[in-house]
Amino acid sequence: MTAVVCGACGNRVLCEKFGPAHIQVQWTGDAAVLCPHVGAAVAAGRPGGRVRGCPRLGEAVEAAVREGRLRETRRQEPGPPEPGPGGPRRYEPGPAGSGPAGSGPSGSAPDGSGPGGFASGPGAAGDER
Incomplete structure:
Protein backbone atom coordinates (compact mmCIF):
# COMPACT_ATOMS: atom_id res chain seq x y z
CA MET A 1 0.00 0.00 0.00
CA THR A 2 1.15 3.54 -0.72
CA ALA A 3 1.07 6.35 1.84
CA VAL A 4 -0.90 9.45 0.82
CA VAL A 5 -0.99 12.62 2.93
CA CYS A 6 -3.98 14.99 2.93
CA GLY A 7 -3.01 18.50 1.88
CA ALA A 8 -5.63 20.05 4.18
CA CYS A 9 -4.99 18.41 7.57
CA GLY A 10 -1.81 16.34 7.10
CA ASN A 11 -3.58 13.03 7.84
CA ARG A 12 -1.70 10.04 6.40
CA VAL A 13 -3.64 7.10 4.90
CA LEU A 14 -2.55 3.97 3.05
CA CYS A 15 -3.97 3.43 -0.45
CA GLU A 16 -4.03 0.71 -3.09
CA LYS A 17 -5.52 1.12 -6.56
CA PHE A 18 -7.16 -2.00 -8.05
CA GLY A 19 -8.82 -0.46 -11.10
CA PRO A 20 -10.00 2.80 -12.67
CA ALA A 21 -12.82 3.20 -10.12
CA HIS A 22 -11.53 1.13 -7.21
CA ILE A 23 -9.11 2.62 -4.70
CA GLN A 24 -8.86 1.12 -1.24
CA VAL A 25 -8.12 3.61 1.55
CA GLN A 26 -6.96 2.41 4.95
CA TRP A 27 -6.96 4.96 7.76
CA THR A 28 -3.94 4.72 10.04
CA GLY A 29 -5.78 6.13 13.06
CA ASP A 30 -9.17 7.35 14.26
CA ALA A 31 -10.62 9.26 11.30
CA ALA A 32 -12.93 11.32 13.53
CA VAL A 33 -9.92 12.63 15.44
CA LEU A 34 -7.50 13.01 12.53
CA CYS A 35 -9.75 14.50 9.84
CA PRO A 36 -11.76 17.70 10.43
CA HIS A 37 -14.33 16.68 7.75
CA VAL A 38 -15.02 13.26 9.29
CA GLY A 39 -14.82 14.74 12.82
CA ALA A 40 -17.51 17.32 11.99
CA ALA A 41 -19.83 14.63 10.61
CA VAL A 42 -19.35 12.48 13.72
CA ALA A 43 -19.91 15.50 16.00
CA ALA A 44 -23.20 16.08 14.14
CA GLY A 45 -24.32 12.56 15.12
CA ARG A 46 -23.34 10.57 12.05
CA PRO A 47 -21.54 7.24 12.73
CA GLY A 48 -17.87 7.47 11.64
CA GLY A 49 -18.15 4.28 9.58
CA ARG A 50 -20.93 5.86 7.50
CA VAL A 51 -18.88 8.89 6.41
CA ARG A 52 -17.84 8.07 2.84
CA GLY A 53 -14.60 10.01 3.05
CA CYS A 54 -13.14 13.46 2.90
CA PRO A 55 -13.22 15.47 -0.33
CA ARG A 56 -9.80 17.02 0.41
CA LEU A 57 -8.27 13.59 1.04
CA GLY A 58 -9.89 12.42 -2.22
CA GLU A 59 -8.09 15.25 -4.02
CA ALA A 60 -4.77 14.10 -2.51
CA VAL A 61 -5.41 10.51 -3.64
CA GLU A 62 -6.31 11.67 -7.17
CA ALA A 63 -3.13 13.79 -7.28
CA ALA A 64 -1.06 10.75 -6.25
CA VAL A 65 -2.59 8.79 -9.15
CA ARG A 66 -1.98 11.62 -11.66
CA GLU A 67 1.63 12.04 -10.49
CA GLY A 68 2.33 8.30 -10.72
CA ARG A 69 2.93 7.82 -6.98
CA LEU A 70 -0.13 5.54 -6.74
CA ARG A 71 -0.22 2.95 -9.52
CA GLU A 72 -2.75 0.27 -10.30
CA THR A 73 -2.05 -3.07 -8.66
CA ARG A 74 -2.97 -6.28 -10.42
CA ARG A 75 -4.31 -8.70 -7.86
CA GLN A 76 -3.55 -12.29 -8.82
CA GLU A 77 -6.11 -14.81 -7.69
CA PRO A 78 -4.71 -18.11 -6.42
CA GLY A 79 -4.80 -21.01 -8.84
CA PRO A 80 -5.90 -24.58 -8.16
Missing part, protein backbone atom coordinates in the same frame (compact mmCIF):
# COMPACT_ATOMS: atom_id res chain seq x y z
CA PRO A 81 -3.95 -26.43 -5.46
CA GLU A 82 -0.97 -28.50 -6.51
CA PRO A 83 -1.54 -32.26 -6.31
CA GLY A 84 0.05 -33.86 -3.26
CA PRO A 85 1.82 -37.20 -3.02
CA GLY A 86 -0.29 -39.97 -4.52
CA GLY A 87 -2.02 -37.82 -7.14
CA PRO A 88 -4.89 -35.34 -7.11
CA ARG A 89 -7.08 -35.08 -4.03
CA ARG A 90 -10.86 -34.87 -3.97
CA TYR A 91 -13.03 -33.70 -1.08
CA GLU A 92 -15.25 -36.42 0.33
CA PRO A 93 -17.33 -35.44 3.33
CA GLY A 94 -17.64 -37.88 6.21
CA PRO A 95 -20.93 -39.39 7.40
CA ALA A 96 -23.53 -36.91 8.67
CA GLY A 97 -23.11 -36.06 12.32
CA SER A 98 -19.58 -37.48 12.52
CA GLY A 99 -18.02 -34.13 13.45
CA PRO A 100 -15.54 -31.99 11.55
CA ALA A 101 -13.14 -33.62 9.13
CA GLY A 102 -9.68 -34.15 10.53
CA SER A 103 -11.00 -34.76 14.04
CA GLY A 104 -9.91 -38.41 14.16
CA PRO A 105 -7.07 -39.58 16.39
CA SER A 106 -4.22 -39.25 13.89
CA GLY A 107 -5.57 -36.37 11.82
CA SER A 108 -7.71 -38.77 9.79
CA ALA A 109 -11.28 -37.92 8.99
CA PRO A 110 -13.93 -40.15 10.61
CA ASP A 111 -14.49 -41.94 7.28
CA GLY A 112 -10.80 -42.90 7.07
CA SER A 113 -10.16 -40.76 4.02
CA GLY A 114 -7.16 -38.97 5.53
CA PRO A 115 -6.52 -35.51 6.89
CA GLY A 116 -9.24 -33.00 6.06
CA GLY A 117 -11.61 -35.58 4.52
CA PHE A 118 -9.69 -35.83 1.25
CA ALA A 119 -9.19 -39.08 -0.60
CA SER A 120 -6.11 -39.32 -2.77
CA GLY A 121 -4.57 -41.38 -5.50
CA PRO A 122 -5.80 -44.33 -7.56
CA GLY A 123 -8.41 -46.49 -5.88
CA ALA A 124 -9.60 -43.74 -3.56
CA ALA A 125 -13.30 -43.68 -2.83
CA GLY A 126 -15.04 -42.05 -5.76
CA ASP A 127 -12.22 -42.89 -8.19
CA GLU A 128 -13.84 -43.44 -11.58
CA ARG A 129 -10.98 -45.20 -13.35
